[in-house]
Structures are given as structure tokens and as C-alpha cells.
Amino acid sequence: MFAGAALAGTVLLFGLVTWILWRETITNEQEKVAAVAQTLGRNTEQLMEDARNTLKRLNKLPAHNCSKAQLQAMEKAAIGHPYIRAIGYWHAATRLCGVGFLQTRALKPQHADHIYKSGVIAWWPSPQTEVDGVQLFLMRYGDYDLAIDPRTLLKTAPMKGYRIGLWVQNLRMAASPWDAKLPSPDSLQSGLTVDNKHNRLISRVSLDTVFPIDIVAVQPTSSLWSLYRHTLEFAVLVGLALAALWVYGIWRYGRYRLSLTVELRDALRKHRLRVRYQPVIDLESGRCTGAEALARWVRDDGELVDQDLFIRVAEAAGLGTMLTENVLSAILDELGGLLREHPQLSINLNMTPQDLESHEFQDLLSASLASARVAAQSIKLEITERALVNNAKVRALIRSFRKLGHQVAVDDFGTGYSSLSYLESFELDTMKIDKSFVNVIGKEAVTSQVILHVIEMAKGLGLDIVAEGAETLEQVQWLRRQGVQYGQGFYFSEPLPADEFCEFVRNNQAKVRPLIPARKWKQS
Amino acid sequence: MINKHSPFAPGLIGRSRKGDAVMSLFGRTVIMSAVIGIAACAGPGQQKKQTPISVANKQVPWQQPATKAQASVAVKVARTLSVMAVDPDHYQVARNQRIEALSSRPDDVLSPKGVGYYMEVLEAKLRQSIAGMDIGAVFQGKDIVIGPVEDAFAHGSVNLANEVRPMLAAVAPVLTEFSKTLITVHCYTDSSGADDYNRRLSKLRGLVIARYLVKAGVNGSRILVVGYGESKPVASNATAKGRARNRRIEIELTPLAR
Numbered sequence: 001m002f003a004g005a006a007l008a009g010t011v012l013l014f015g016l017v018t019w020i021l022w023r024e025t026i027t028n029e030q031e032k033v034a035a036v037a038q039t040l041g042r043n044t045e046q047l048m049e050d051a052r053n054t055l056k057r058l059n060k061l062p063a064h065n066c067s068k069a070q071l072q073a074m075e076k077a078a079i080g081h082p083y084i085r086a087i088g089y090w091h092a093a094t095r096l097c098g099v100g101f102l103q104t105r106a107l108k109p110q111h112a113d114h115i116y117k118s119g120v121i122a123w124w125p126s127p128q129t130e131v132d133g134v135q136l137f138l139m140r141y142g143d144y145d146l147a148i149d150p151r152t153l154l155k156t157a158p159m160k161g162y163r164i165g166l167w168v169q170n171l172r173m174a175a176s177p178w179d180a181k182l183p184s185p186d187s188l189q190s191g192l193t194v195d196n197k198h199n200r201l202i203s204r205v206s207l208d209t210v211f212p213i214d215i216v217a218v219q220p221t222s223s224l225w226s227l228y229r230h231t232l233e234f235a236v237l238v239g240l241a242l243a244a245l246w247v248y249g250i251w252r253y254g255r256y257r258l259s260l261t262v263e264l265r266d267a268l269r270k271h272r273l274r275v276r277y278q279p280v281i282d283l284e285s286g287r288c289t290g291a292e293a294l295a296r297w298v299r300d301d302g303e304l305v306d307q308d309l310f311i312r313v314a315e316a317a318g319l320g321t322m323l324t325e326n327v328l329s330a331i332l333d334e335l336g337g338l339l340r341e342h343p344q345l346s347i348n349l350n351m352t353p354q355d356l357e358s359h360e361f362q363d364l365l366s367a368s369l370a371s372a373r374v375a376a377q378s379i380k381l382e383i384t385e386r387a388l389v390n391n392a393k394v395r396a397l398i399r400s401f402r403k404l405g406h407q408v409a410v411d412d413f414g415t416g417y418s419s420l421s422y423l424e425s426f427e428l429d430t431m432k433i434d435k436s437f438v439n440v441i442g443k444e445a446v447t448s449q450v451i452l453h454v455i456e457m458a459k460g461l462g463l464d465i466v467a468e469g470a471e472t473l474e475q476v477q478w479l480r481r482q483g484v485q486y487g488q489g490f491y492f493s494e495p496l497p498a499d500e501f502c503e504f505v506r507n508n509q510a511k512v513r514p515l516i517p518a519r520k521w522k523q524s
Numbered sequence: 525m526i527n528k529h530s531p532f533a534p535g536l537i538g539r540s541r542k543g544d545a546v547m548s549l550f551g552r553t554v555i556m557s558a559v560i561g562i563a564a565c566a567g568p569g570q571q572k573k574q575t576p577i578s579v580a581n582k583q584v585p586w587q588q589p590a591t592k593a594q595a596s597v598a599v600k601v602a603r604t605l606s607v608m609a610v611d612p613d614h615y616q617v618a619r620n621q622r623i624e625a626l627s628s629r630p631d632d633v634l635s636p637k638g639v640g641y642y643m644e645v646l647e648a649k650l651r652q653s654i655a656g657m658d659i660g661a662v663f664q665g666k667d668i669v670i671g672p673v674e675d676a677f678a679h680g681s682v683n684l685a686n687e688v689r690p691m692l693a694a695v696a697p698v699l700t701e702f703s704k705t706l707i708t709v710h711c712y713t714d715s716s717g718a719d720d721y722n723r724r725l726s727k728l729r730g731l732v733i734a735r736y737l738v739k740a741g742v743n744g745s746r747i748l749v750v751g752y753g754e755s756k757p758v759a760s761n762a763t764a765k766g767r768a769r770n771r772r773i774e775i776e777l778t779p780l781a782r
Contacts, residue, residue: 092702093634093642110640112648119652121644140645142652 006250010243017239018232025228030192030203037205037215040166043153044173045210047083048139051148052120054081055141064089064143066097074099074144085136086147100147105131107138107147113171124171125150137173150174161223167214185214194221261317263299264310268322273297275330276495277347279504280466280488283480288508290380292348292488294495295327311352320354321361328365331379332372334498338505339378345505346380348409353387356394366404376405380430384411388426395426402427409466413454423461431458435469435489441478455482606744607734609727615750619778622748623706627780634704634781643668643779646702653694664776670695671774672758679716679767682728684736688773692733695775696740708748708776709733714767715754727751733773 054077063070066089074087078100086100095106109128115121119142125135129147137148153166154176165175165182175182188204195202201224203217267273277291297305314323331347339345355361369376381401388394388410398408409430410423437451458465467479470489479487496504610618627633634642647668650661654670661670676688684692699707711730713722730749738744759766 090645092704093638093645108638108641110637112644115644115648115651117651118655119648119650121648140648142649 006247009246009250013242013246014239017235017242021231021235022228025224025231026192029201029224029227033192033203033215033217034205036162036164036217037207037213040153040215041207041209041213044166044168044213047148047153048168049210050081051084051139051146052118052141054084055120055139055144055146058087058089058144059142071097071099083148083152084146085131085149088145088147090140090143090145107131107136109138114169124168124173135178151176151178161219163218165216167216169211170214180218182216182218185216188216196221257313260305260310260313261319264297264313265317265319265322267297267299268314268319268326271326271329273323273326273330274497275327275334276497277335277501278488278495279493279501279508280348280486281492283476283485283487286508288505289344289486290346290348291496291501292382293327293331293350295323295350296495315352315354318354320352324349324352324355324361325364328368328379330498332368332374335502336372336374338502339374342505342509343375343378346378346407348380348382350382350384350411351387353384356383356387356397359397359400362397362400362404377407380407380409382409382411382432385413388423391425398427402429410463413458423457428461428463430464430466430486431461432466432468432488433458433484438467438469438475438479438489439471441475452482455484459483604744605731605734605738605747607731607738607747607749609731609734609749609751611723611727612750612752612755618748619706619708622745623778623780626706626746627782630782632704632780634779636781639666639779639781642702642704643777646698646705646777649698649702650695653698654691657691657694659691666779668777669774670777672772673774674772675768676733676773677729677771679714679771680725682725682732684732689736692736693740696737696742699737699746699777700741700743702777703743703746704780705746706748706778706780707737707742707746708750708778710750710752710774710776712752712756712758712770712772713754714770715757715761716767719753723751723753723755725751726753730773733775 058074058077061070061073070089074089078084078087084100086098086105088095088098088106090096093108107123107129109123109126111123112121113124121140123129123138125137127135129136129138131147134149134151137150139146139148150166150173153174154164163176163180163182165180166173167185170186172184183202185204185206188202190204190206193202193204199221201219201221203215205215205217207213207215274296276294276296278294279288279291281287282289295307295311297307297310299305311323314320328349331349335347339347351361365379366376369379383394383398401408407429408427409432410426410428411432412434413431431454433451433454437454441451455465464486465484466486466488467475467484468488470476470479470487470491472491476487476491493504608618608622643663643666647661647663650668650670654661659671659673661668663669673688673691676685677683678685699705709730711726711733713726713729715722717725727749728751730751734744734747734749737747754761754770757766757770758772759769761767761770
């Protein structure tokens with residue numbers, strides 16, 4: 001079992017580290033592309049705005065007759081803006097003159113991509129604007145046009161290992177390399193997509209400040225993988241360390257549990273368990289009607305082992321019946337006299353699920369009681385709600401216990417989600433309300449509703465009710481108002497050693513008085 | 525003077541290209557009949573205040589019963605303008621005739637491949653010129669339509685509204701530059717007054733626009749005026765606002781292409 005836990009934990013740990021790193025790598029990659037996209041977007045916007053302003057300035061030139069002065073002004077503009085390949089001066093559809101690398105070319109694409117309200121007209125790079133293998137971006141305003149080389153846009157961004165494309169207003173503006181085959185941004189989700197079919201990673205980043213801009217970057221999966229591998233190598237070391245810690249922890253815990261089992265078996269064999277008795281009080285009369293026997297185990301080194309833990313250990317190791325036997329024999333040894341003297345008292349004995357598996361325990365119980373000359377009525381058997389699951393066998397056993405004269409109580413009630421009809425099928429005498437319900441009386445409205453329901457259920461089944469863990473006067477008053485007959489908890493007494501319990505009983509018998517004066521009831 | 529055999533009579537004012545004797549004669553006939561038509565319209569249907577129109581710096585009382593002298597002034601004006609003005613019934617025929625006449629020289633027309641660039645640049649330039657004026661310039665097929673310019677004339681008047689002048693002034697140089705187009709001025713009126721009167725009024729108003737453009741440098745033989753009268757309202761004629769919207773013009777530019 002521990003080996004399984006260690007393995008599962010290690011695998012889980014490695015999986016988690018791997019996954020976190022993968023996410024981290026992806027996020028890094030997205031951020032990198034986003035940064036490139038930001039730069040590109042800003043550059044594109046600047047370029048378009050700059051080109052527009054250049055065109056507006058040219059239209060305001062005083063001379064419009066292809067004079068030397070006009071040509072000089074155009075030349076100046078072309079040299080001042082490195083992305084401009086040529087400037088043309090037009091009359092309608094006739095290019096009168098111009099400057100730049102395309103002196104004699106008058107590009108007249110048939111369809112403009114955008115005609116803006118301001119009168120700016122733009123032709124996106126296309127075969128129609130291609131000159132010597134370069135598709136140019138054309139912009140015309142008034143009598144002038146600009147031929148812009150879109151490649152200059154992509155040169156400014158660092159693009160190691162990427163194929164990257166720039167879409168402006170949903171039209172492809174530029175790509176690197178310029179003829180790269182790229183998926184259109186419309187067909188992509190924002191962010192990083194892994195295209196397993198083509199073994200590549202596609203990133204799409206969209207910006208929309210002045211006009212919509214989309215960036216699509218494609219890289220082979222291997223490039224990301226090599227990046228990921230480096231971080232993974234580091235992660236394996238960290239993962240190994242964490243796994244080692246985990247296995248060590250498991251090993252320590254296993255050792256502890258194992259040593260507990262061995263020690264417990266030893267303690268049970270030598271009857272070294274101590275038993276404490278917590279009185280159960282009749283809320284009406286204040287009379288002590290008995291006690292619950294609670295096992296205490298102090299290890300050799302003086303450590304008090306948590307009751308829940310050692311009961312779990314005992315049950316897991318098959319020592320349940322032995323534990324119950326131990327407690328029973330302690331009860332009979334320590335309180336045999338008291339019980340014979342006060343037959344109305346009953347001591348509650350907690351049963352483990354193992355006790356309910358066979359008649360073995362029943363035989364032992366009968367024999368022990370007979371030899372100690374204690375009546376069956378003096379030992380009340382507590383069965384946890386969860387132990388009632390194996391119902392057919394348990395039902396028969398409970399019936400035979402009751403035939404012998406024992407009362408049967410259901411313990412920790414309210415934690416096992418039993419239904420009324422289910423409980424009805426068992427022959428029970430008492431219901432013990434779990435202390436978790438009693439603790440919150442007057443604190444949380446919702447849980448208080450649950451306890452009311454539990455009380456109603458017990459009344460409906462005709463059971464006596466014992467409230468466990470009563471700690472304050474307020475709780476006791478409330479319980480009594482709800483018609484709960486018995487209480488048990490620190491308000492009355494902590495669990496006591498046998499002699500102190502005998503003392504408690506004697507005192508209680510001597511001066512029986514109503515627990516809460518009648519006057520107080522009226523006040524509350 | 526009405527030429528009963530002419531397919532355009534009586535609703536055509538115009539002048540064909542010089543040097544075409546037959547057309548010239550034909551055109552003159554048409555012009556005369558149309559002017560008489562306009563002059564006659566102001567008669568029984570119209571009791572409104574007289575609104576003079578300034579054409580060639582002369583005050584012409586268009587809406588009075590035309591005298592022979594006034595009719596001849598109108599003829600002169602139309603001849604000077606070289607503008608053709610027609611009823612909607614004759615629009616298609618007149619349009620084809622105008623395009624044919626304008627396309628007679630190969631240098632005057634666009635190559636089929638050049639049309640796209642030419643018209644798109646024209647549209648952009650128009651938009652540039654009328655930017656901020658709340659008037660549209662949009663493609664309708666291969667043609668560009670400027671307008672509609674609503675409330676282009678005051679009620680019953682042939683005087684251009686002041687708001688329209690800057691628009692025409694801005695557009696005219698572009699129209700001059702992009703000379704390989706036919707300019708059709710579509711003119712509409714509201715429904716006050718008789719049908720007949722409104723049709724003449726709308727043609728007259730179109731002529732006023734044409735006159736303005738010609739003065740700004742546009743070749744008048746590129747202009748065709750269509751007067752629809754009250755036949756195509758875009759708003760209710762019951763309210764003053766609706767009537768103002770109906771008194772509107774649209775300028776359509778058609779590329780001259782092979």
C-alpha cells in the first residue's frame with residue numbers, strides 16, 4: 001500500500017512539474033510573440049500615419065507643374081522616409097512625373113482595398129502592385145502617390161526561426177519571408193495553437209488601436225521542444241529531489257504506522273490499555289445513569305496516542321476484537337463491584353466493526369459477564385452508524401444481543417447519513433448525537449436545523465437520546481428544551497479513572513438534585 | 525416650333541457636338557421646344573412669387589409666362605452651356621447618345637483595364653474634396669454617385685441654396701480633372717404644384733447646377749440633366765421637412781470606356 005502511494009505520488013509530482021513547465025514555456029512563447037506583435041503593430045501604425053502626413057504635405061506644395069522645385073521636394077520626402085520606394089505626381093490617371101526607384105512605372109491596380117473617408121486610397125501588396133518580385137503597398141491622396149516597401153515593417157522585429165505575417169484591416173500586408181505560406185488569422189484562435197498535422201506552432205496576436213492588426217507567427221514544433229527540453233532537464237532534478245522527499249515522508253509514516261501496530265498488539269496482549277469513564281447524566285434529574293468507557297493508550301515513551309488513530313490502526317491490523325476485549329475486561333475488573341451494587345448503572349462499550357462480524361465476541365461477552373457476575377443490562381453496546389451498513393448479519397447480531405439483555409446504542413449519529421427507514425430496520429435503544437452537532441448549538445443556524453432533524457428522527461424511532469460533547473450550560477438548556485433526555489460531556493465531567501468515577505457516582509447518588517434550578521428555566 | 529418627329533420632344537434641351545450639322549439642327553429644335561415648355565409651365569399651375577434666376581448675369585423671370593424674347597435667352601443659355609436636359613422617359617436614349625458623342629475619339633475614353641483605377645482615384649479625390657460636408661460619394665456599380673444633396677433649392681425657386689455652392693465649388697475641379705466621365709445631374713422636386721410644372725422646374729434646376737459647373741470649368745457637353753419632377757419622393761410631402769428632402773439633386777459620374 002505504501003509502495004503504491006509512493007509511486008502514485010511520484011508520478012503525480014512529475015506530471016505536475018512537467019505540466020507546469022509546459023504551461024510556463026507556452027506562456028513565455030506567447031509573451032514573446034505578443035511583444036513582437038506590439039512592435040510590429042506600433043511600427044505599422046506609425047508608418048501609415050507618417051505616409052498619410054507625407055502625402056498631405058506634398059499636396060500642399062505651391063508648384064504643381066513638375067518643376068525642379070517640386071521634384072526636389074518629392075526627392076527630399078523619399079530620402080527622408082526609408083520605406084518609400086517612389087513618389088508619383090498624377091493628373092487623374094496619368095503619372096506626370098515622380099521620383100524614386102520606379103521612375104517610369106505607373107502602377108494602376110484595378111481595385112483599391114480601402115478608400116478612406118478622408119480621401120486616402122490604399123492598395124495592399126498584391127500581384128498587381130508587384131515590381132521586380134516585390135509587392136508594394138500603394139497609398140494615394142490627392143495628386144500624389146507613394147510606393148511603400150512593406151518588407152521594411154518586418155525587418156524591425158526580431159524573428160529568429162519564425163515565419164511571420166502581418167495583416168492590417170484583415171488584409172495581408174507583409175510577411176517574412178515575403179512569400180511565406182501562412183494560415184489566415186480568421187481561421188485561427190487567439191493565442192498559441194499546436195498544429196500536429198503540420199508539426200508546427202501557430203501564434204496569433206491581434207491589436208486594435210488605430211485599425212485592426214493581426215500577427216500570425218509560425219514555428220516548427222521542434223524549436224519550442226528544444227526550448228522546453230532545457231527547462232525540463234532542470235525540472236527533472238527538482239522533481240527528483242521532491243520525489244525523494246515524498247518517498248522519504250511516506251517511508252517515515254509507514255514506519256510509524258507499522259511500529260504503532262506492533263506496539264499496539266503488544267500493549268493489548270499485556271493489557272496495558274487504560275480505560276476512562278465519562279459519566280452520562282439524566283438532564284431532567286441530574287442523576288448519573290452510567291458512563292461511556294473510553295480507551296486510552298499511552299506508549300512506552302509516554303506519548304498519548306490519539307484515540308481515533310489507534311482505533312484505526314487496530315481495525316486495520318485486525319485487532320478490533322482484542323481492543324474491545326481489553327476494554328471489557330478493564331470495565332469488569334475496575335467497576336465490577338460498583339455495577340453489582342448499582343444495577344441501574346450501565347457502562348457503554350464501544351464495539352468495532354470486527355466485533356460485529358461473528359458470534360465470537362458475543363460468546364466471549366456472555367462468558368466474561370457470567371464469571372464477573374455482572375448483569376447484561378449493565379453493559380450497553382455502542383455501534384457506530386457506519387458499522388450498520390452490513391445490515392443482514394448485523395441486524396441478527398443486534399437482535400441476539402438485545403435478547404441477552406444488552407441495550408444497543410447507535411454512536412456518532414448524524415455523521416453517516418442514514419435515513420429514518422433504514423435505521424428503523426434495526427432494533428436499537430439509544431441514539432447518541434455526535435458532538436459536532438452539539439458544539440454548534442446557538443452558533444450556526446443551518447447545522448442547528450440538522451440537529452433538530454436528528455432529534456425528531458430519534459423521537460420518531462422511539463429511541464432515548466444522548467447528546468455527546470455538552471460543554472456549556474447554554475447547550476444543556478437548549479438540549480433539554482428540545483426534549484433530549486441524556487447528556488455527556490465536559491459540562492458534567494471529563495473522562496475519569498475508575499476510582500474517581502466511583503467517587504463521582506457516590507457523590508451523585510448522595511445529593512441528587514435537579515441539575516438546573518426551576519427558577520432558571522423560567523428566566524431563559 | 526415643336527418637332528413632332530423627334531423622339532426627345534418636347535422634353536429635351538441640349539446641343540450636340542460642334543461640326544455635326546444634322547445633330548446641331550436637331551439639337552436646336554429640341555432646345556427651343558424645351559425652353560418654350562419651361563416658359564409655359566409657369567402659367568396656370570403656379571401662383572407663387574416670382575423668383576428670378578441669374579443666368580449669364582441676366583435676371584430671367586423664369587416663372588412668368590415666357591415671352592419670345594425670354595425664350596430665346598433660354599435657348600442661348602442652353603446653347604452656351606452645351607448641356608442636355610431630358611425627361612426620365614428619354615434618359616436612356618439621351619445618355620447613350622451623349623456617351624457615344626463623347627467617346628468618338630479613342631484618346632477620350634478609358635481602356636477597360638484602366639477603369640477601376642480611374643474611378644477609384646476619382647472617388648477618393650471626391651471624398652477628399654467634400655470631406656466634412658456630410659455628403660457621400662459612393663459607387664453604384666461602376667458609376668459614382670455624389671449626393672443626394674437635399675434641400676438644394678428653396679421651395680419653388682431655381683436659385684441654388686447657399687449650402688450647395690461650396691460643395692459644387694469643391695467638386696468642380698475634380699470633375700474637370702477626371703474628364704473621361706459623363707456627368708448626369710439627377711434633379712427632383714417636391715409635390716407642390718402641377719406635375720408638368722415640377723418636371724420643367726426640375727430640369728431648370730438641373731440646368732442651374734450645370735451652369736455652375738460649366739462656369740467652374742467643366743465641359744458642358746459632358747453634362748446630362750434629368751428632371752424627374754415630383755415622381756420619385758424619398759420622404760413624405762406632407763411636412764416641410766419631407767418636402768425639403770425631396771428637393772434634391774444627385775450627380776452621377778459614368779466612366780467613358782471602350
